[in-house]
Amino acid sequence: MKKLVFAAVTVVILGFLAISIFPFFWMVVTSVKPSSEIFGANAFRVIAENPTLSNYTTVMFEKNMLRAIGNSMVVSSITMLYVVIIASMSAYIISRFSFKGKNLLMGFILSVSMFPQMIIVGPVFNMFHNFDMLNSYWVVLPYATITLPIAVWIMVTHFKRIPLSVEEAAQIDGCSVWRTLWQIIFPLAAPGVFTTAIMTFIAAWNEFLLASTLNVNIRFHTVPVAINSLRTQFAILWGEITAAAVVVIIPTLLIVLLFQKQIISGIVSGAVKE
Amino acid sequence: MIKRITFKQFLFILPLLLILAVFSVFPILSSFVYTAFDYRPTDPTRASLFLSESFNSGGFHEDGFFLTFFLGDVAFEVPTDEGAAEVAAIQQYVDDFIVRFYGEDVRRITNSEIAEINEFIDSLDVRLTAFYVRYSDTEFFRKDDTFTLIESMRRRFIEPNFIGLENYRSLIQDSRFLSALRITLTFTFISVFFELVLGMALALIMNRAIRGIGIVRTVALIPWAIPTAVAALMWSYLYDGSSGIVAHIFSQVGLIESPQTMLLTASGAMASAILADVWKTTPYMALLLLSGLQIIDSGLYESAAIDGSGRIKTFTKITLPLMKSSILVALLFRMLDAFRVYDLIAVLTGGGPGGATETLSIYAHRLMIGMNDFGYGSTVVIAMFVCVAIIAFFFVKVLGAEIFKNE
Secondary structure (H helix, E strand, O other), X not given: OHHHHHHHHHHHHHHHHHHHHHHHHHHHHHHOOOHHHHOHHHHHOOOOOOOOOHHHHHHHHHOOHHHHHHHHHHHHHHHHHHHHHHHHHHHHHHHHEEOOOHHHHHHHHHHHHHOOOHHHHHHHHHHHHHOOOOOOHHHHOOOHHXXXXXXXXXXXXXXXXXXXXXXHHHHXXXXXXXXXXXXXXXXXXXXXXXXXXXXXXXXXXXXXXXXXXXXXXXXXXXXXXXXXXXXXXXXXXXXXXXXXXXXXXXXXXXXXXXXXXXXXXXXXHHHOOO | OOEEOOHHHHHHHHHHHHHHHHHHHHHHHHHHHHOOEOOOOOOHXXXXXXXXXXXEHHHHHHXXXXXXHHHHHHXXXXXXXXXXXXXXXXXXXXXHHHHHHOOOOXXXXXXXXXXXHHHHHHHHHHHHHHHHHHOOOOOOOOHHHHHHHHHHHHOXXXXXXXXXXXXHHHHHHOHHHHHHHHHHHHHHHHHHXXXXXXXXXXXXXXXXXXXXXXXXXXXXHHHHHXXXXXXXXXXXXXXXXXXXXXXXXXXXXXXXXXOOHHHHOHHHHHHHHHHHHHHHHXXXXXXXXXXXXXXXXXXXXXHHHHOOOOHHHHHHHHHHHHHHHHHHHHHHHHHHHHHOOOHHHHHHOOOOOOOOOOOHHHHHHHHHHHOOOHHHHHHHHHHHHHHHHHHHHHHHHHOXXXXXXXX
């Protein structure tokens, strides 16, 4: 009986691993094939007869992918930076002070993270049009609706774990609220800050709806938008698309491998009450 | 000791409040307002929210200006001095009237102004027609243009585009909306169901202390972490009718008739979208459930084992009841996420074939950004908003999901 269960579990685990990884594996397989081997008889061969790296050089240098990666870096980093700052400031007050409407505020923050983002698209599009902000890095501002609620939520959870006595001592020594936050609480909550930063970065990096609606100009395409514009109406160049997919998945892979602990903590504290 | 907030500390949450006000509250309220109008930003007569009769004064002035300009040509062609003087008089008449609209944009207008402007246009029309009749022997090069401009002047009035609840009435009669709603619900329920069952199985496995379980956790994060748009594009290749390997395998084992079935038939496209979503979010679901599993005291399992409780009984009597709250929260989050699905469908099927996978988000986006119909598009979005509120209310009030603890 025990052996049987063990065998079943092993099969399930191996199956899960295989299914999870297979799409990436196949992307790599296709990305090194010349287009003659992607269609027709050789389409399902695992090893290319005439492997080539031309798909990679084409998407990186001719099809705007390098610029898109740069744009995504800029947009995600700015979002991460300002969201972490704003979220720390508010989470500090929420976790340390009492005020009227606090539960209302928390409830509102939570519902912002749950409502369909489509509801802000029309008005924000108009706003960006009126202030001439379409096709620019200003897109980072509406990204706050996706990232800020979760960031505040995670930060509050972590700030609450820091004992009050720490900052009471600081205040007795005459430390201002501002300095208490940045010099005492912030470093102590470093793991939470880190988790928030990574979750925000990933959310901004993956954003598609606002990026594709507000930044139509190819110069401001982010990675998810740029990779989709590789698909033209007349021809689908799978070789280039898979090469681009491999390239843009690598940063994600690195982040996951390096920061998996923080990510798991972020997923859990973002969704489950403390 | 929790202290009361002072003004100085209030400044700390001000940035958060400002950002939420500008990019969440204001857009939500705007969307609500849009639903009461026939609002199409690129159509000049419906480009804004006009509660009352408005007038495009700038455009009117422009028409008048070009009219006097063309009348200059007419004056040149008219054979007699008397006629030239008549044209000059008309020019002066137009000039005198339009000057007050100089430099203006679209603005509100009163009834008396409407009457005055109409009177001006009518008398201008009469004078000009009489003039052309008098000189009917002469061919005036600009004759038609002058009348076109007078017609254009008449169209510078903007009817109010406030339509009250009209958009909502259209909504409940709109079969495309109802079909999008049905498709969205189908997608939501089927994919979340599979994610819950598979995620639970995965969580139970990950909860066991087996060697190498760390690898499973790392791998589980990858589908979750990659951009949905990129994942959808990947799957659209795997499903492709001629070179997609998943479509090829499915048709080889007899699951589907031909590889083309996956993306080119209605049910195939729906199944494709659901499968891709399950692939991407099951691991996330598993991690959420795993955190709930880990809270359960292992002593409970030990005493159950001592009492001779079997695996299945332990699962249904101990694990499930204790996990109720994490399951509900995970379900709620995933349902709301699946309900607003946009990226996956937009990239994988674009709502096709023939609208078979057109979800509410896709339909709303197409109305607003594609067809420039912000009024009706917002109405669809508001309907989504209401559905989301109903789902959340059901989970929190009826099933008792504790999303957050009151202090």
